[in-house]
Amino acid sequence: MSLVSMNEILPAARKAGRAIGAFNAANYETAVAIIKAAEAEKSPVILQLYSRLFGNGKAEALGGLLIRLAEKCSQPVAVHMDHGESIEQVRNALSWGYTSVMLDGSRLPFAENVAVTSEAVALAHAVGASAEGEIGHVAMGDATALSDVEETCRFAAATKVDALAVSIGTAHGYYKQTPKLDLELCRQIGERLPGLPLVLHGGTGTPLEDVQKAITLGITKINIATEFQHTFLKAVQADLEAANGNFIPVDKFMDAPIERCAEHLRKLIRAFALR
Known part of the structure; x- marks a missing residue:
């Protein structure tokens, strides 16, 4: 149990037809909420950090x-660098003890991305450690470049990635309009790469019903960042307003937001496990 790479949790999840939540922490409180949710649900989890950090x-x-x-967690936890921007960041993450890294070369020409x-x-x-790559490009907002099936298969074979982020219609951040996932594209990629865990970036705001359909087609890792971070901020804001200017020690004040964030993640973990 405890600290693992994604290779110790994702292949089994892909074989079982379920997905693992990958949640972006930014501080102690958000990290603890992720751990609490994993332990409460008795589920593996991926604890990841934005590349900008x-x-x-x-x-x-x-x-x-x-x-x-x-x-210290009773459940398997992979500590992952999300959307790494350079080999230097990859080297640093691995030297600091991260058990998983992503190198996002999706904006590069195919050959450069492979290299x-x-x-x-x-x-x-x-x-x-384990490594994730991306083919196609999941952008911010609503603009995105869908993955090509043949190109995706060549990329997986050439790079030997342990997990592969594919673009099937999602986008990072909040949507201006409801996204339409290309589930047929997901099905084709999943069938061509039956042993490879596929990754869905841009989980925030994507209809849960569509996410669950994608899981049955091979999506094995679901990234949630904006939604989780916003849940934390809203909880803090609500409690600050309720305090009405009265002093509360910071450590005690943060206990309630942590619990509310953990409860939010528990619901997602159950949904991703198709429970």
């Missing part, structure tokens, strides 16, 4: 905390 010193400092929380992702995979595998 790897460029400002925060990922190194938070890494020790995340790893310690994972090691840089393959390098990241080799670095991760050398230390027993």
